[in-house]
Amino acid sequence: MQLFRSSARKLDSYGGAFRRPFRCRRGANTHGLSLNLGGQAPLDTRLITQIRAFLERHNACYFSEHLSYCADDGHLYDLLPLPFTTQAVEHVSDRIKTVQDLLGQPIAVENVSYYCAPGQQMPEIDFLLSVLEKADCLLLDVNNVYVNSINHKYNPIEFLQQLPSQRIAYGHVAGHYQEHEELLVDTHGSDVIDPVRKLLAKTYEIHGVFPTLLERDFNIPSLGQLEQELQRILRAQQRINKNGRKERASRAFAEADATVSSTG
């Protein structure tokens, strides 16, 4: 027990082993899982204060979280589906704005994979657009768009076309697990499949290039294989930049980049 208490203390100062500021050529971006943006429990202001201190210490540019909830009166550590209702739009937008005030900077929210839509009053796209209208930036996960388009039978390109380019701050791409033809589960445990790769290229075509993170949490292959995957993403970005038809969606980043994460 002592061991865990002492690691809890370390996490209190947030950053754990990384007490010294990161030295990054291109600035670090951070991504959260536990803010429970759409939940009913009061926002965890202690956690937000820790995140703010972390961002300042490491000079990190961005913080992003999920358009989801992960707790009731205790954490469940999973991304649960926010009901697509007007009440939920108001609720989660207000909480995003509060987080932005407490952090002193805008955050990007990520569209999540959802497997069912309890209490649904509007399509996913209307829900997402309403939240973006009120609370700003999108972290666009292209694999999640693909997974949702199969699971809920919609056209992913039509979905992407409706998104406002200027609000896309950042992107994610990942592999998923196919339970059967009509049910995909977002696991980050396998290679990006070809249709998702094509959808990412299509997204760049529609919205311009944005910095993109390759996510991989399980069954992690060799660095060489990951590097190949990154190269594919970079090539898709370069094709668009070369054509020069689109302005970049986000100017906040010095250089469009592809990076890899193993933390979700």
Added chain:
Amino acid sequence: MDITLPNLQSGFTEFLRDPSNTPMPEGVPAERMRVYQDLVFRNIRTPLASNFPVLAQIASDTGDWDALARGFIRDHRAQTPHFPLLAAEFLEYLEELSHNPDNPDAQILLRYPFA
């Protein structure tokens, strides 16, 4: 009248915490609810098994390990937002359980006195 947001959400999480004793949220296909059930259960059970390898190993054949993981999800309210501290939350749960002999899962603990 439409169900309010807090009710929709609590109906959902109550089911995930205790699927065998809670009605499934209305209008949601059972197969899709099972995806969430499995995600939550596995996401908690797997890291706990690597944090408590001995207990997980000797208690898994009897089904006791699954029962403890299930009990943890059902009865404990984890407060840390830091997922790597899940093990500390589990120890708290075992402690709560040891003070609560009426909970049937407390009997499981008696079989593993070192826990």
